[in-house]
Amino acid sequence: MKVHEYQAKELLGKAGVAVPAGIVVTTAGEAAKAYEALGGGLVVVKAQVHAGGRGKGVAVGPEVDRAEALAIASGEKPRPDGMAKGVQLVKSAAEAEKAAASMLGKTLVTYQTGAEGQAIKKVLITVGHDIARELYLGVAIDRNLKRPVVMATTEGGVEIEKVAEETPEKILREPVDVGLGLMDFQARRICKGLGLTGATAKKGVVFLKNFVKFVLESDASLAEINPLIVTDKGDVLALDCKLNFDDNAMFRHKDLAGLVDEDEEDPSELRAARSGLSFVSLDGDIACLVNGAGLAMSTMDLIKYHGGEPANFLDVGGGADKDQVLEAFRILLSSPKVNAVLVNIFGGIMQCDIIAKALLAAYDEIDFRVPLVVRLEGTNSELGKELLEKSGRKIITAVGLTDAAQKVVAAAKRHVA
Ligand code: GDP
Ligand code: MN
Numbered sequence: 001m002k003v004h005e006y007q008a009k010e011l012l013g014k015a016g017v018a019v020p021a022g023i024v025v026t027t028a029g030e031a032a033k034a035y036e037a038l039g040g041g042l043v044v045v046k047a048q049v050h051a052g053g054r055g056k057g058v059a060v061g062p063e064v065d066r067a068e069a070l071a072i073a074s075g076e077k078p079r080p081d082g083m084a085k086g087v088q089l090v091k092s093a094a095e096a097e098k099a100a101a102s103m104l105g106k107t108l109v110t111y112q113t114g115a116e117g118q119a120i121k122k123v124l125i126t127v128g129h130d131i132a133r134e135l136y137l138g139v140a141i142d143r144n145l146k147r148p149v150v151m152a153t154t155e156g157g158v159e160i161e162k163v164a165e166e167t168p169e170k171i172l173r174e175p176v177d178v179g180l181g182l183m184d185f186q187a188r189r190i191c192k193g194l195g196l197t198g199a200t201a202k203k204g205v206v207f208l209k210n211f212v213k214f215v216l217e218s219d220a221s222l223a224e225i226n227p228l229i230v231t232d233k234g235d236v237l238a239l240d241c242k243l244n245f246d247d248n249a250m251f252r253h254k255d256l257a258g259l260v261d262e263d264e265e266d267p268s269e270l271r272a273a274r275s276g277l278s279f280v281s282l283d284g285d286i287a288c289l290v291n292g293a294g295l296a297m298s299t300m301d302l303i304k305y306h307g308g309e310p311a312n313f314l315d316v317g318g319g320a321d322k323d324q325v326l327e328a329f330r331i332l333l334s335s336p337k338v339n340a341v342l343v344n345i346f347g348g349i350m351q352c353d354i355i356a357k358a359l360l361a362a363y364d365e366i367d368f369r370v371p372l373v374v375r376l377e378g379t380n381s382e383l384g385k386e387l388l389e390k391s392g393r394k395i396i397t398a399v400g401l402t403d404a405a406q407k408v409v410a411a412a413k414r415h416v417a
Contacts, residue, residue, distance in 0.1 A: 054086030284309025
């Protein structure tokens with residue numbers, strides 16, 4: 001689960017991590033008032049979308065070609081005068097109002113959003129700071145070490161992926177013991193590596209320890225502060241913040257679950273979650289209905305191996321009932337890009353003849369505008385297959401995963417042609 005920058009900063013502030021003061025608004029008029037409320041001076045107006053690269057991004061209306069906007073946001077084309085950015089520095093209430101108006105209701109295109117962009121519905125008005133140094137700080141899960149790792153580098157402000165690729169030696173790493181948290185000596189070592197000294201280093205240690213404590217306690221799966229700045233007064237501050245939380249840990253963070261912004265989520269994924277199904281949207285044209293995550297992975301591998309591309313996969317889990325299967329098909333078929341559906345079920349506890357009956361019932365209730373390929377394996381598979389074949393419906397049955405993948409790839413190609 002992702003949250004907005006303003007939400008992340010609120011959470012960090014409460015956890016004792018230094019962040020600039022800010023007010024989130026939804027209208028330009030409120031932006032002017034927020035400017036005054038923050039005490040004037042240098043203020044930053046920031047588009048709130050679940051994507052980075054906003055500083056170089058462009059806020060555009062429907063009249064602007066999105067591919068062109070993406071080329072500008074990625075630095076491939078020069079930025080025309082007057083094209084609004086997703087992060088703007090202002091020095092008066094009137095400027096704050098103008099900056100907010102240039103973003104709200106527009107679409108922000110950045111190198112991370114792709115050409116589609118994301119709608120700007122809120123902007124954060126936040127106190128601006130003079131930057132002496134721009135650093136980077138992040139915590140991610142290292143699956144080889146089986147623990148979170150703090151990553152820090154003096155190369156802040158730029159894309160961390162670039163630093164990792166070109167100058168990996170510049171990234172400091174401290175693995176964290178989840179029981180002990182970040183130890184004092186580790187925090188001091190990072191601060192030293194970042195070139196923080198004296199009072200600033202002391203502030204850095206407090207910042208790091210509170211930040212890592214928050215990450216561990218909130219089950220964040222990714223936490224990134226880019227840039228982490230040192231101000232001209234020697235303060236250490238999170239100027240930007242990106243937080244992702246582990247969806248599987250949400251049951252113990254009811255307060256965080258309320259922060260989800262449904263406008264930013266894939267509508268099909270939300271719909272599936274409401275019915276207790278897990279759905280993942282992808283870029284291809286073959287929809288997959290499977291039971292079990294491992295089977296989903298091998299199904300998609302085989303589709304790709306035989307020259308197809310999965311459009312999505314929907315995992316109905318161990319014991320799907322008829323209503324869930326119906327809803328599953330509705331979700332799969334709701335995407336116009338789908339050209340064929342593959343049902344790949346391994347009947348273990350669930351019996352294949354029961355699945356076949358649910359499939360046939362679904363077939364009669366739903367408009368299958370594309371070919372349907374079904375592979376049933378496991379308990380009562382022969383019986384299930386027979387039911388499908390004798391039903392008279394236009395269902396293509398398959399034996400084995402390879403046969404199923406080949407048939408669905410061919411069916412999708414025929415459907416396009
Ligand atoms: P991102 O582009 O989406 O990662 O958004 P950021 O919050 O990182 O802001 C982009 C850039 O705007 C930063 O890297 C800074 O260079 C600049 N910026 C943001 N806030 C301030 C501020 O308070 N003072 C100054 N001088 N620059 C800022
Ligand atoms: Mn940033």
